[in-house]
Amino acid sequence: MAWCWCRWRRWRRWCRWRRVLLCVCTPCISLALLLVYIMLFLAMHSLSAVYNQENVHFVASGTLRNESFAKTFWNLNMHGDAIWNHLQLTIDRQFNPILRPKNITRGFEDGTFYEQGFSEVTDVKRKVSQLPQQMQEFVSSMQKRDYATVLQPDGACGAGAEQEKEPPLLLMAIKSTESHFKNRQAIRQTWGRAGWVAGQKWNSRDGGYVRRVFLLGKEDTEELGVDSSEFLQMESKRYGDILQWDFRDIFFNLTLKDVLFWSWFSRSCSRTRFVFKGDDDVFVNTPVMLTYLKDQLKKPQAHKTMEDFMVGDVIAAASPKRDNKSKYFIPDSFYKGLYPMYAGGGGVVYSGLLAKRLHNMSKRVNLFPIDDVYVGMCMFWLNTHPVHHPAFLTFDFPIKEEVELCSYHTILLVHKRSPHQVVQLWANMKKTKAQCWDVPLRETDKKKTQL
Template sequence: MARCFCRWRRVLICVCTPLISLALLLFLIMVMLCTAMQSGIPNPHFVAPRYLKNESLAPFPKTFWVTSLHGQAIWNRLQLTNDRRFNPILHPKKLTRRFENGNFEAILKNVYSEVTDSNTNYDKLPQQIQDVVSHMQRRDYPLLLQPDGVCGAGAQDEKEPPLLLLAIKSTELNFKNRHVIRQTWGQGGWVAGRKRNSNGGGYVRRVFLLGKENTEELGVDISEILQIESKLHGDILQWDFSDTFFNLTLKDVLFWSWFSSSCGQTSFVFKGDDDVFVNTPNMLSYLKGELKKPQAHESMKDFMVGNVIIRALPNRVKKSKYYVPESFYKGQYPLYAGGGGVVYSGLLAKRLHDVSKRVHLFPIDDVYVGMCMARLNAGPVHHPAFLTFDFTGNDEDQLCSYHGILLVHRRLPNQVLKLWANMKNTEAQCWGVPLRGGTRRNTTP
């Protein structure tokens, strides 16, 4: 009897095990299909020249970097280790205490030490990447100069909260760029929008984001000149870190921190370079329109608009300033708004500040913002009026070409002066010209 029972048990095991395995496999396939169906197609956007043809590798909302710990890419290992430290399933009690204590920086430093101490490829990295790795765990740079106003330079008697803060990345020596911006598209105070017969304008504030130049290379210390400029205009926000191309990400991270504590009521942020031209009246009217849309209070938490780039790959050309070796980062880049400028809501700026504490610094600033957006399960929206790669064809030659844009990159200071004057002189002739991608308005001035 016992022998017969054992025989039947073996038969049941042999029959049931494959069936259970098959059922689990079918369940896994169904989950993957549901996930794929829920991943919507992004809005129209610019596709990077070095794109991947496999649509299943789209960077949003899936993880875009290679997540294998077997590789030696330093950033990948740092972020994967960091993600595991912040995983509530793996560390439920520890993570709760970490959130309560706000001890994010200590976690980043511990992960950094753990990964870099075990990495043997550091000496093989290019010097500029070695410089990045050597201090990428640090974010506590002191402020050297900051605006007099609570949230940048603006009107003294604002009758309502600022609609827009212009946060412009500059360098110590770009005095002329800053001077021209203050005279033209970067004027603070009340700025009228394009819609003259309605409340299309708003209050604008301005701040320039700076690091420190290498005084040995310059041969002169210009800190005193900057202090005079800061006292005169009250719009300089400077930190004590080396102002290099690969350190531009620090300006984003440090700005988000400053904004979160200083700009509680500001609706939108324009973050851009000091070599762009911005049609500020168009920008204000566009943003006013976004605030009037249904459910705007919900959409604002993820609102970011610009020239969106997808499926971009790291630049592996050693002579390029964008060069990122595979030993540092492996994978593709996330969805991000590239070029000279992007606009996002004040609410999103604060969320970016929070999530950036859990994302290791990356040397390409626009890409890093995209990484933080991906961590929020959000993405920028593409708008054709952001010409971060300039006009195409003969579009610029049209009389009203600059009346239909939000931004164009890049322009020299003397060009910005001429463009601003020309835009004012042709305002009546070009009234009703829509933003690129829109339809012409039939209204009169």
């Protein structure tokens, strides 16, 4: 009995202390858990804010659709000796929101992160000296983007109608040069007319307001043989559609036209729904283009898909040209790996929302000497890609298809055509409109299918 009595007293004492411990410790434990929860919430919210600021997606290599490009692009050991890859990887690591969340926005506006990338690649000067002369000149100005504007349209977002009753549906942004006056005139008189343009279906709801702007640099007066600046000023005053910057208008600087255009568009074209960006030697079926774009806006969840909308003649898994006689020659000492998926530069259409996202993303992607490939790189960083449409014929019609009566009514774009051909084609389109108004867009692409 004595032994049982002792055990009973110890049990009562233990129960009493347990109640005391529970009363004292439970609030402390609860408070500690609450603090941990708050800290985790704030950390996740902070990281989410970083992502949402630029709408950037960071994905592990090898998980995207173009897996081979993701792996080859991010592998430093594989491509660390290529100048562009090394410079870009340095920038990516410096401004990675996971590794350095506090540095994600620093250096975007003043361009200091480009200089930082060059400074961290210690042997870049030795590698550059071994490149061809044209490539050396490109690398020497790779980090420069603050070029002055020489000429710009008087009205907001290019030449257009004075009395627009709704936001512009399409801005025609056409890459041209000072000497290509005939090309610009042919476009102004045909597929690039500004103002209200009727669509394919001939009714008041089909069509939209169109704006127009030509993108130019400055040509070398000695190479051109004449100083065309005064004439270009007269042209700009007459038509109000010239946007010119103070940089050399050469092939490797075409990327600057995209980057500077995106910046200008973000400031001047807040309400424009779509952008056509193309060369001045293409033919565009504008009425059908407007109908096609209006149909895209009617699709379910269009307000979401417009953030990534880009359509054209898509080229996937392309390799850099290693032939030094090619216009597109890229030495393997400058860039290694496959190109990302991109739309052919002859002509591409993307949304105004995407143009602004490309502007933000381009601030953290080093310039590349081939403009359409660079746009594909920016799209890759946005974790999206252009969509192929067989009505974009950047490599012309298949054999015998062009001679068909309604062939030009089934396309959105064809490359390449002279100013005289553009005027003739536009006139023929008008003549055959009644016969071909209801033909559908090209739906098959034999060349792409074979590939």
